[in-house]
Amino acid sequence: MFTLAVVLMSGAAFAQNDSTAIGRKKVAVVLSGGGAKGMAHIGVLKVLEKAGIPVDIITGTSMGSIIGGLYAIGYNANSLDSMVRVQDWSYVITDREDLSRQSLSDREKQNTYVFSTGLTIGKRDLSAGGLIKGKNLAELFQKLCTGYNDSLDFTRDLRIPFACVATNIIDNSEVDFHSGRLPQAMRASMAIPAAFSPVRIGDKVLVDGGLKNNYPADLAREMGAEVIIGVTVQGAPKVTEDMGGTMSILSQIIDVNCKNKYDENLGITDLHLQVDTKGYGSASFSQAAIDTLIRRGEELGMRHWDDIIALKKHIGIDDSFRPTILHPLRPKVMTEKVRVTSYSFENMTPQAERFLRQKFHLNKKDSIDAKLEQEITTSMRVDLFYQTAECRLVPDGDGMRVILTAGDRKTVQLHAGVRFDSEENAALQLGLDIPWKTAVPVNTDITLRLGKLMMARGELTIHPRSFTRPTLSYTFRRNDVDIYRDGDRDYNILYNQFQAEFLPINYDLRHVNLKMGLRWDYMHYRSKLGSDNSMQVTLENEHFFSYHASLNYNGEDNWYFPTRGARFKAEYAYITNDFAQLDDRSSEDGGKKAGLSDVNAYWRMSFTFGSRFTIQPMLYGRLLFGSVVPPVFGNTIGGEWFAHYVEQQMPFAGIGNMEYISHHFLAAQLQAQQRIGTSSYLLFRVAGGQQADHLKDLLDHRTLLGGQVAYYYNTIFGPVGGSIGYSNRTKEPYFFLNLGYVF
Secondary structure, eight states, rough: HHHHHHHHHHHHSSSOGGGGGGGOOOEEEOOOGGGGGGGGGHHHHHHHHTTTOOOOOOEETTTTHHHHHHHHHTTOOOHHHHHHSOOOOHHHTTTOOOOTTOOHHHHHHHHHEEEEEEOOOOOOTTOOOEEEHHHHHHHHHHHTTTTTSOOOTTTTTTSSOOOEEEEETTTEEEEESEEEEEHHHHHHHTTEEEEEEEEEEETTTEEEEEESSSSSSHHHHHTTTHHHEEEOOOOOOOGGGGOOOOHHHHHHHHHHHEEETHHHHHTTTTTEEEEEOOOOEEEEESSSHHHHHHHHHHHHHTTTTHHHHHHHHTTTTOOOOOOOOOOOOOOGGTTOOOEEEEEEEESSOOHHHHHHHHTTTTOOOOEEEEHHHHHHHHHHHSSOOBEOOOOOOOEEEEEEEEEEEEEEBSSSSEEEEEETTTEEEEEEEEEEOOOOOOOOOOEEEEEESSSSSSEEEEEEEOOOTOOOOOOEEEEEEEEEEEEETEEEEHHHHHEEEEEEEEEEEEESSSEEEEEEEEEEEEEEEEEEEETTTTTOOOOOOOOEEEEEEEEEEOOOOSSSSSSSSEEEEEEEEEEESSEEEETHHHHHHHHTTEEEEEEEEEEEEEEEEHHHHHHHHEEEEEEESSOOOOOSSSEOOSSSTSSSSTTTEEEEOOOOOEEESSSSSEEEEEEEEEETTTTTTEEEEEEEEEEESSSSGGGOOEEEEEEEEEEEEEEEEEEEEEEEEEETTTTTEEEEEEESHHH
């Protein structure tokens, strides 16, 4: 395999026949910018390959530079087609971390906050300057350009001579890349101002090349092209009636600036192919849009088939000519394993190096693939708090030397989430991760929640190389809770909860989180408002000491709408007032009784039939053992999620609000999930439950039954939708609306 890699790097087997060897003219393909619309270039390249048109030079801007750069190192049109279709563009064009193989708590954060960014306080963030830093794009380019990541001469070292264009906003000059690091050149060429952060090289600050030269046919001519085939994806010029909003005005400003050199470059083009991209924009990265754009490019090429074949005569070749196209490694670049000769660490502390070596067993790893590269760089950013992380493969004898390069250490990682539901109304949650500069990684996590249920939490976590994460936390909650009885509001209770917890055992792995520790709770009751017949509860401030152990497993493929995998959680707590017993406040002498044992668990699995329909059975329940059960720990059911308003809350289809139930409760739920389109979901739930004050009487009481139908649309801001349900306990329908991630 590495013999082939060396062949690729050496240029000994170029993709196209040498034009001088057969006495024909040099042919260049020029690809314009256009964001997602540039996917149409792939369809045109398919037709050119089918027609047997040789490509001796390729130039491009923005998306044209990406398609052109990859074509220049050995991706043929079919390889490019396959590559763009398998990408998750909703991830690639954001700065979200791929936490699929990170710890369970890190994955939970990603599915809680809509915004997350790292900040380096006291030092200028040179990667700033746009809404998106483009780290996922840069990482994708690194993978796709394996073997071409070092500084190269794009004319001599690539299989097809290549050049691309960026704009230096310092002096508004055009910057033409004929050499350098190919992934960096492509990233600079497509750095749309304000959307993506610019690329800084020396004293240059580079953004999208379309601002100066969106169709660089002149570069192709300077590189020796005698015949130019050009592909553009710009739409028809806008008129006054099209200027209907901020985005249309901004788009027009960019389009007008992109006219630089455009007409002159069209004038030196031998065959111009203008793809119809009507109905699509620069951000149309959905699978359906990509399919359509590639197809439109291919259809346009076929409509110009006669022109393309006629061009062969002008080039100096006959109809039977077919260039030799060799692509031995490019299609496998995302999955192939490469032999590793050594690992090098740049701009990292010795402690960080030891952490990575131990976590990924690098001393024993003699090969690496794209998946492992991404896991390592993600860990550098998430576990070690580096702003940027890069993994480069450099040829070294019969293998590759892996170079891991870190950027500046983040001072803080800021998270923000916002949501709305019809029960709590609006809520805002902010998170702040602060790493310590210590030999063993230590992290402080501060969380603030604003809304009907207010919360503030400080958490100190140690990350030793054994990956046990001892944790100490302190939490304040202002609980404003409405309690219902048979569907009617019974009373409202307002109380402050102060909680300290020490978890000496905290194994936080990819799918599993095991916690064991000690907790202290202090309940400060402020008021209770209710009807005359509401449940009579004496409110006296009280504290509790409890021993907790929990096992949380999540192997589902999606946090909110899974189609396969399982989720399981089991917890045991022993609750006391003095580490051993509980005060019996119901007795006149206020004696002591044995502590309260709390056993709760749930288990859910997903089974998919076809590609869109999923069945999810779930069993769950909570059992309280003890002669004293403080009301604050009593069982409650209702709502959509576990522990949403109070820790002991359990959902139940058909019940929208929290209702107190007996001390022993077991339930089963069956959910049918139907996906509509790419992001819409219809959910049907039915549930049945049994409750009793004594476990032996569990089957002697009426079965609780409920049903619910819901519609949700999965957005980048979280699930957006609503549900309507009915149960034989509340005996009336309820409606619930939710907008955003759950916290």
